[in-house]
Amino acid sequence: MELIGKSTENIIRSGISHxxxxxxxxxxxxxxxxxxxxxLFRVRKHKQDVKNALADVYELFPRLKERRTQMAGSLxxxxxxxxxxxxxxxxxxxxLLLDAYLGxxxxxxxxxxxxxx
Numbered sequence: 165m166e167l168i169g170k171s172t173e174n175i176i177r178s179g180i181s182h183x184x185x186x187x188x189x190x191x192x193x194x195x196x197x198x199x200x201x202x203x204l205f206r207v208r209k210h211k212q213d214v215k216n217a218l219a220d221v222y223e224l225f226p227r228l229k230e231r232r233t234q235m236a237g238s239l240x241x242x243x244x245x246x247x248x249x250x251x252x253x254x255x256x257x258x259x260l261l262l263d264a265y266l267g268x269x270x271x272x273x274x275x276x277x278x279x280x281x
Contacts, residue, residue, distance in 0.1 A: 191237025
């Protein structure tokens, strides 16, 4: 598949998501708002499907569920990385590209992340 020249929307809709190194989250939005952004370009946008995807990432990262109303900018580095991964996963990608994601993960979440991926 050729990606050069394709819009972000089309790349995501083709089933590819990327989690950049550096905890790329939108600090001024809540945890849940950040995760929800990942559903914007999904092929299936049914409300129940998005709710199910959100429930799945909260099961994978229960710490984010506890902090869902908290501003992303106030999270620790490991929590921000969990959030960035969750935002990518909610798009239900066929291919997930990760830049050094486990290096900053909290140790109790590593096994959950690895098992899910």
